[in-house]
Amino acid sequence: MWCLYLYHRFCCNVKKIQLVFYSFSLTIGNMKIGIDIHGCIDLYPEQFRELTHQWAVVRNHEVHILTGQSWEEVRHVPEEHGIVFTHHFSIVDWNLRKGTPMWNDDPRGDGWWMNETSWLISKGVYCKANGLYCLFDDSPEYGQYMPKSCCFIVVPKEGFERYYHAWLSL
Numbered sequence: 001m002w003c004l005y006l007y008h009r010f011c012c013n014v015k016k017i018q019l020v021f022y023s024f025s026l027t028i029g030n031m032k033i034g035i036d037i038h039g040c041i042d043l044y045p046e047q048f049r050e051l052t053h054q055w056a057v058v059r060n061h062e063v064h065i066l067t068g069q070s071w072e073e074v075r076h077v078p079e080e081h082g083i084v085f086t087h088h089f090s091i092v093d094w095n096l097r098k099g100t101p102m103w104n105d106d107p108r109g110d111g112w113w114m115n116e117t118s119w120l121i122s123k124g125v126y127c128k129a130n131g132l133y134c135l136f137d138d139s140p141e142y143g144q145y146m147p148k149s150c151c152f153i154v155v156p157k158e159g160f161e162r163y164y165h166a167w168l169s170l
């Protein structure tokens with residue numbers, strides 16, 4: 001139906017995108033917004049603290065934290081930075097629960113490993129199942145598995161602090 005791939009080189013379109021989201025939220029009420037931790041919250045903690053406070057507390061939207069690592073290992077990051085969230089999702093925890101073939105003795109490093117497609121598709125499956133309207137993430141490779149109903153917003157490695165306030169009005 002509608003799917004916007006936003007890259008920050010397209011900053012000039014932020015106003016148009018705001019209008020799309022604003023009219024969309026008027027139509028459907030409260031929104032469901034997803035945020036990745038690594039490369040997003042841990043890179044721009046002050047900005048996402050302000051954004052999530054505005055979204056979850058002031059506007060009563062749902063804020064979903066999506067991460068690769070086990071939630072117990074990584075929950076301290078959003079909590080220490082004062083991020084306001086209503087839900088959380090871990091790729092590792094979810095795949096362990098549903099029985100995806102995984103192993104933790106890989107010579108490439110510590111932690112759980114799995115088939116790459118199983119890993120990359122997980123956030124898209126969660127966004128579709130839970131009706132998320134957008135996901136802020138620093139890894140474009142997740143975008144190919146996003147449902148058309150979810151706007152995939154790539155958070156850049158630098159420069160997000162210059163215009164993050166544009167997203168306050170979601």
Ligand SMILES: [Mg+2]
Nearest residue numbers: 036038039138
């Ligand atoms: Mg990331």
